[in-house]
Amino acid sequence: xxxxxxxxxxxxxxxxxxxxxxxxxxxxxxxxxxxxxxxxxxxxxxxxxxxxxxxxxxxxxxxxxxxxxxxxxxxxxxxxxxxxxxxxxxxxxxxxxxxxxxxxxxxxxxxxxxxxxxxxxxxxxxxxxxxxxxxxxxxxxxxxxxxxxxxxxxxxxxxxxxxxxxxxxxxxxxxxxxxxxxxxxxxxxxxxxxxxxxxxxxxxxxxxxxxxxxxxxxxxxxxxxxxxxxxxxxxxxxxxxxxxxxxxxxxxxxxxxxxxxxxxxxxxxxxxxxxxxxxxxxxxxxxxxxxxxxxxxxxxxxxxxxxxxxxxxxxxxxxxxxxxxxxxxxxxxxxxxxxxxxxxxxxxxxxxxxxxxxxxxxxxxxxxxxxxxxxxxxxxxxxxxxxxxxxxxxxxxxxxxxxxxxxxxxxxxxxxxxxxxxxxxxxxxxxxxxxxxxxxxxx
Amino acid sequence: xxxxxxxxxxxxxxxxxxxxxxxxxxxxxxxxxxxxxxxxxxxxxxxxxxxxxxxxxxxxxxxxxxxxxxxxxxxxxxxxxxxxxxxxxxxxxxxxxxxxxxxxxxxxxxxxxxxxxxxxxxxxxxxxxxxxxxxxxxxxxxxxxxxxxxxxxxxxxxxxxxxxxxxxxxxxxxxxxxxxxxxxxxxxxxxxxxxxxxxxxxxxxxxxxxxxxxxxxxxxxxxxxxxxxxxxxxxxxxxxxxxxxxxxxxxxxxxxxxxxxxxxxxxxxxxxxxxxxxxxxxxxxxxxxxxxxxxxxxxxxxxxxxxxxxxxxxxxxxxxxxxxxxxxxxxxxxxx
Numbered sequence: 001x002x003x004x005x006x007x008x009x010x011x012x013x014x015x016x017x018x019x020x021x022x023x024x025x026x027x028x029x030x031x032x033x034x035x036x037x038x039x040x041x042x043x044x045x046x047x048x049x050x051x052x053x054x055x056x057x058x059x060x061x062x063x064x065x066x067x068x069x070x071x072x073x074x075x076x077x078x079x080x081x082x083x084x085x086x087x088x089x090x091x092x093x094x095x096x097x098x099x100x101x102x103x104x105x106x107x108x109x110x111x112x113x114x115x116x117x118x119x120x121x122x123x124x125x126x127x128x129x130x131x132x133x134x135x136x137x138x139x140x141x142x143x144x145x146x147x148x149x150x151x152x153x154x155x156x157x158x159x160x161x162x163x164x165x166x167x168x169x170x171x172x173x174x175x176x177x178x179x180x181x182x183x184x185x186x187x188x189x190x191x192x193x194x195x196x197x198x199x200x201x202x203x204x205x206x207x208x209x210x211x212x213x214x215x216x217x218x219x220x221x222x223x224x225x226x227x228x229x230x231x232x233x234x235x236x237x238x239x240x241x242x243x244x245x246x247x248x249x250x251x252x253x254x255x256x257x258x259x260x261x262x263x264x265x266x267x268x269x270x271x272x273x274x275x276x277x278x279x280x281x282x283x284x285x286x287x288x289x290x291x292x293x294x295x296x297x298x299x300x301x302x303x304x305x306x307x308x309x310x311x312x313x314x315x316x317x318x319x320x321x322x323x324x325x326x327x328x329x330x331x332x333x334x335x336x337x338x339x340x341x342x343x344x345x346x347x348x349x350x351x352x353x354x355x356x357x358x359x360x361x362x363x364x365x366x367x368x369x370x371x372x373x374x375x376x377x378x379x380x381x382x383x384x385x386x387x388x389x390x391x392x393x394x395x396x397x398x399x400x401x402x403x404x405x406x407x408x409x410x411x412x413x414x415x416x417x418x419x420x421x422x423x424x425x426x427x428x429x430x431x432x433x434x435x436x437x438x439x440x441x442x443x
Numbered sequence: 444x445x446x447x448x449x450x451x452x453x454x455x456x457x458x459x460x461x462x463x464x465x466x467x468x469x470x471x472x473x474x475x476x477x478x479x480x481x482x483x484x485x486x487x488x489x490x491x492x493x494x495x496x497x498x499x500x501x502x503x504x505x506x507x508x509x510x511x512x513x514x515x516x517x518x519x520x521x522x523x524x525x526x527x528x529x530x531x532x533x534x535x536x537x538x539x540x541x542x543x544x545x546x547x548x549x550x551x552x553x554x555x556x557x558x559x560x561x562x563x564x565x566x567x568x569x570x571x572x573x574x575x576x577x578x579x580x581x582x583x584x585x586x587x588x589x590x591x592x593x594x595x596x597x598x599x600x601x602x603x604x605x606x607x608x609x610x611x612x613x614x615x616x617x618x619x620x621x622x623x624x625x626x627x628x629x630x631x632x633x634x635x636x637x638x639x640x641x642x643x644x645x646x647x648x649x650x651x652x653x654x655x656x657x658x659x660x661x662x663x664x665x666x667x668x669x670x671x672x673x674x675x676x677x678x679x680x681x682x683x684x685x686x687x688x689x690x691x692x693x694x695x696x697x698x699x700x701x702x703x704x705x706x707x708x709x710x711x712x713x714x715x716x717x718x719x720x721x722x723x724x725x726x727x728x729x730x731x732x733x734x735x736x737x738x739x740x741x742x743x744x745x746x747x748x749x750x751x752x753x754x755x756x757x758x759x760x761x762x763x764x765x766x767x768x769x770x771x772x773x774x775x776x777x778x779x
Contacts, residue, residue, distance in 0.1 A: 197659075197660050197661060198660070198661040198664065199661040199662075199664040199665035199667075199668050200661070200665075201659065201661055202636075202659045202661040202662050202664075202665040203665050203668075204576055204577060204598060205576035205577075205595070205596050205597035205598025205599065205633060205636060206576050206577075206596075206597075206598075207597075208659065208660060208661060210660065282580070282584075283473075283474075283577065283580050284580075285576070285577030285580055285581065326553070329553070329555065330553060330554060330555075330581075331554060331573070331575035331576075331577065331578050331581065332575065332576065332577050333575045333576065333577075333596065334575060
């Protein structure tokens with residue numbers, strides 16, 4: 001199928017890379033975009049009638065957890081990739097907190113082997129550890145991991161506390177021209193916290209994680225970025241203060257980029273205690289809303305949206321973090337953090353477009369060109385000659401999230417039961433359909 | 444037993460007071476945030492009748508005969524548990540108690556598993572204490588049985604809140620314009636949180652007093668969010684207790700020093716202990732409460748705790764009466 005050609009007819013083509021927006025056709029041949037334009041015909045090509053749909057570059061996710069090896073009960077590379085394809089993603093970057101973690105070339109190669117065998121239609125790019133065992137003490141062999149295909153380095157949920165170690169890591173990463181992707185959290189300050197430090201935490205008797213726990217690390221990393229000249233990528237940024245720090249750093253010309261998650265852009269800490277439509281007195285303590293960084297205040301969301309609008313925020317990343325039912329079906333304090341995010345990301349984010357908070361073009365840029373610039377791998381565009389990674393979207397279609405339909409093993413989402421407006425209709429990866437909705441018209 | 448049998452007019456006419464309980468809608472008692480003034484007053488009215496029963500030589504009444512009340516404590520407790528069990532027994536219920544700190548729960552059985560087991564045993568109400576905030580809410584959502592929260596993490600302790608306010612009313616009558624100070628580890632106190640909600644109906648002033656490290660950051664915003672305008676925060680105890688009618692001291696756990704929330708016990712005692720010299724700066728008739736268990740010599744001095752101003756023993760007795768009232772309302776009739 002890869003060598004056969006595919007024609008997308010009458011799509012509204014939005015390519016944030018070229019700022020082009022037109023209604024037309026896209027011809028795909030040999031896995032690449034052959035040409036775009038009007039009234040293209042191709043004898044023998046499978047044809048998709050995309051009238052009413054948007055065609056944009058395939059989504060790129062800078063931050064997800066595929067759990068394999070080690071936690072196959074939560075997710076496998078196969079199920080994670082299937083969920084990603086359904087979410088419109090053609091390229092995803094998987095975090096190294098597997099068991100064993102991705103701290104040497106052997107295990108990275110192992111993951112890439114499984115990926116090419118079990119998930120050939122999603123490009124899976126591994127992120128390597130910064131320190132051995134993500135223990136924060138000894139640097140990994142970063143050059144070896146880079147040659148094995150790692151696109152950046154992160155200890156993710158166990159951020160490097162030792163500033164000297166982080167500084168050394170950045171010096172090495174600078175030479176390799178790969179980003180340090182940091183989950184910014186001062187774990188001494190956040191220790192024992194369960195949710196955002198604020199009025200909801202007091203109401204629920206839960207310990208808070210102050211915004212400062214994130215901002216202190218963002219500030220530290222920016223200082224180290226200035227010291228070492230490394231590329232710093234602040235991932236799943238969640239507070240107004242962090243956004244301002246990154247904005248200032250960018251203005252000073254530092255190589256700082258950042259991403260935010262769909263849930264941190266759309267849900268506040270109030271979601272932990274209140275599920276839609278439940279009586280006012282039934283405190284939810286909803287473990288599906290437990291996530292790290294935590295859901296923050298409305299003021300933080302406002303600042304993040306401003307950050308997206310003014311270009312401070314480069315990308316939106318899912319932080320897809322599947323967990324088992326048992327890990328969430330327990331006391332809030334004992335529940336594990338994370339949201340299974342691939343399959344709801346676009347629909348959730350479209351709510352920001354429908355309410356006028358951000359433009360569709362800005363949203364698509366954050367899902368395509370923004371992350372592509374950080375990966376520097378030539379993806380995220382519909383230019384002729386580019387790999388044919390294309391996502392077809394219906395921005396008006398309404399659907400209701402039902403975790404029973406998830407392709408991901410992780411059913412942990414605060415969006416279950418939510419009515420969303422905006423659906424991924426098909427995902428094309430290297431010219432092949434990696435996902436399509438029943439409504440796709442193909443002949 | 445149907446409600447009519449447990450209501451005045453039948454077997455328990457002589458033993459129970461007879462207010463209308465028709466508007467009582469609670470199947471569970473999880474916190475006082477959803478208690479209206481009428482409901483709180485109803486608990487107190489019934490509790491007054493229970494106090495009379497407790498004064499008798501033979502305290503047992505048949506109100507809950509045939510009912511089974513289970514206590515399930517996932518956290519060590521002697522006082523609250525004994526108080527609830529006694530309350531259930533005085534009302535004629537059978538009680539079983541599961542010490543979940545030692546049982547299969549410690550072996551990794553999940554909270555919901557343990558509770559389902561209890562439900563399968565067909566008890567009529569579960570009195571539950573748990574170290575995690577919100578655990579009784581999980582129970583209430585997962586089971587058909589009524590849940591009474593006997594303390595969950597730092598979140599709520601509704602029966603304690605009720606017995607505290609009952610004791611205040613017993614001493615002062617109308618609470619309007621009265622001033623009550625709660626002093627101590629507000630951050631970790633479920634008692635303080637339930638008192639915040641419970642006292643909001645009575646036109647009184649509630650002052651929360653603690654060092655800044657023991658006040659959660661989001662407290663002022665929470666008070667504003669729910670228009671809990673009767674509550675103020677004060678860090679200086681000597682200013683807080685001026686003109687106070689009642690001072691309630693909270694237990695200070697030793698771990699607070701280890702985790703650095705207080706720099707030393709000595710400093711805490713200097714700033715926040717309730718003792719005779721501190722009370723010299725308060726009204727001469729100020730009363731002192733403590734939810735127990737006390738760390739004598741830390742948050743309260745023994746001479747105050749056992750002195751003439753102390754209401755601590757009354758709190759214990761009232762605790763049984765208030766819990767009898769709650770059990771009557773929850774397990775006594777149609778609301779099951």
